[in-house]
Amino acid sequence: MISISKVVLKAKDIQGVVSVLKSGHLVQGPKVHELEKKFARLCRVKYAVAVSNGTAALHTALYACGINPGDEVITTPFTFVATANSILMVGARPVFVDIEEKTFNIDASKIEKAINRKTKAILVVNLFGQPADYNAINKIAKKHKLFVIEDAAQSIGSIYKNKESGNLANVSCFSLYATKNVTSGEGGMLTMNDKKIYERAKLFRQHGEREGMKYSYHGLGFNYRLTDILAAIGLVQIEKIISISKKRQTIAKKYEKTLSNIPSLILPTRANDRTHVYHQFTLRVKSGSKPSRDELQKYLKKQGIQSNIYYPKPLYAFNHISDAINKNTNSAEFPITEKLSKEVLSIPVHQHLTNKEVNYIISTIKNAYI
Numbered sequence: 188m189i190s191i192s193k194v195v196l197k198a199k200d201i202q203g204v205v206s207v208l209k210s211g212h213l214v215q216g217p218k219v220h221e222l223e224k225k226f227a228r229l230c231r232v233k234y235a236v237a238v239s240n241g242t243a244a245l246h247t248a249l250y251a252c253g254i255n256p257g258d259e260v261i262t263t264p265f266t267f268v269a270t271a272n273s274i275l276m277v278g279a280r281p282v283f284v285d286i287e288e289k290t291f292n293i294d295a296s297k298i299e300k301a302i303n304r305k306t307k308a309i310l311v312v313n314l315f316g317q318p319a320d321y322n323a324i325n326k327i328a329k330k331h332k333l334f335v336i337e338d339a340a341q342s343i344g345s346i347y348k349n350k351e352s353g354n355l356a357n358v359s360c361f362s363l364y365a366t367k368n369v370t371s372g373e374g375g376m377l378t379m380n381d382k383k384i385y386e387r388a389k390l391f392r393q394h395g396e397r398e399g400m401k402y403s404y405h406g407l408g409f410n411y412r413l414t415d416i417l418a419a420i421g422l423v424q425i426e427k428i429i430s431i432s433k434k435r436q437t438i439a440k441k442y443e444k445t446l447s448n449i450p451s452l453i454l455p456t457r458a459n460d461r462t463h464v465y466h467q468f469t470l471r472v473k474s475g476s477k478p479s480r481d482e483l484q485k486y487l488k489k490q491g492i493q494s495n496i497y498y499p500k501p502l503y504a505f506n507h508i509s510d511a512i513n514k515n516t517n518s519a520e521f522p523i524t525e526k527l528s529k530e531v532l533s534i535p536v537h538q539h540l541t542n543k544e545v546n547y548i549i550s551t552i553k554n555a556y557i
């Protein structure tokens with residue numbers, strides 16, 4: 188089976204982990220600090236704060252921006268559930284705005300209509316590895332005095348108008364989960380230039396404790412520390428960021444070249460002013476096609492190729508979210524999200540695919556449509 192993601196750890200990862208085990212410094216130690224420095228440098232920002240996972244990073248970012256119960260946070264309904272859950276975790280309400288058909292990202296032109304007195308932040312997702320339109324989003328945020336938070340879980344290494352993902356908003360959140368482009372197994376990172384957000388994020392990571400001041404608490408916090416065991420893996424993996432992105436981009440280009448003439452398919456597009464790091468390569472199978480999206484997925488599975496639907500259901504359609512926002516969302520307000528969630532199919536694009544596997548995926552999809 189050619190799987191949609193693959194984790195490959197080598198001798199260097201193992202050495203890194205073993206060195207931590209031998210050192211006895213297992214948590215919040217030198218490897219974690221080193222990883223923070225690497226991220227700050229990669230994103231060209233002043234500060235980075237490591238946490239235990241990407242969801243923790245989002246929760247911490249919202250707290251650090253001072254988002255409180257009763258506040259509203261504008262976001263996309265077409266994303267992984269952690270994006271909206273983190274808003275619920277601080278007691279705020281997610282307010283969904285429809286997406287752009289071309290980039291799968293939040294449609295900046297529809298944000299202003301969703302702003303009211305309670306709005307405090309815009310939580311933007313760079314879905315599948317392509318940044319959203321931050322110039323437009325930051326301009327709206329500035330006008331209405333809102334925070335912008337970047338959910339960069341899928342976009343590490345991407346660039347928008349000469350600026351790195353991780354440096355496009357007031358604070359940015361990464362995930363180092365096993366299947367992300369850069370992994371530490373589990374892990375998360377916040378990056379920012381704002382010192383106040385930095386200080387608050389560090390407090391929140393560890394029970395509101397100031398560094399070097401044990402048992403003195405400055406507000407609510409969690410235990411969101413990252414272990415050095417995992418940071419050691421992250422350090423080895425992040426060194427490969429350029430080649431990981433390049434490999435994914437090369438495979439994407441090959442898919443574009445070979446699959447774009449199939450009338451049933453719409454291939455992902457990239458805006459001119461940004462790069463795409465293809466956390467996912469997401470096809471759209473037009474409705475009414477033969478085979479349909481679901482039939483294509485079944486066919487690929489039978490031929491030994493895993494594909495996945497990211498995401499099958501808009502977030503407003505889940506009960507825990509509609510209950511929390513006290514509203515049954517009218518799906519007619521989200522025509523693009525509704526349409527795309529029925530069309531999308533992500534096919535393998537990870538950096539460990541061989542040429543032979545890529546060619547096999549291409550010929551299999553072609554065969555499905557002749």
Ligand SMILES: *Cc1c(COP(=O)(O)O)cnc(C)c1O
Binds near residue numbers: 267312338340364374
């Ligand atoms: C993976 C992911 C997260 C959550 O990260 P975890 O490390 O799994 O907690 C959040 N948002 C998006 C868009 C993601 O893809």
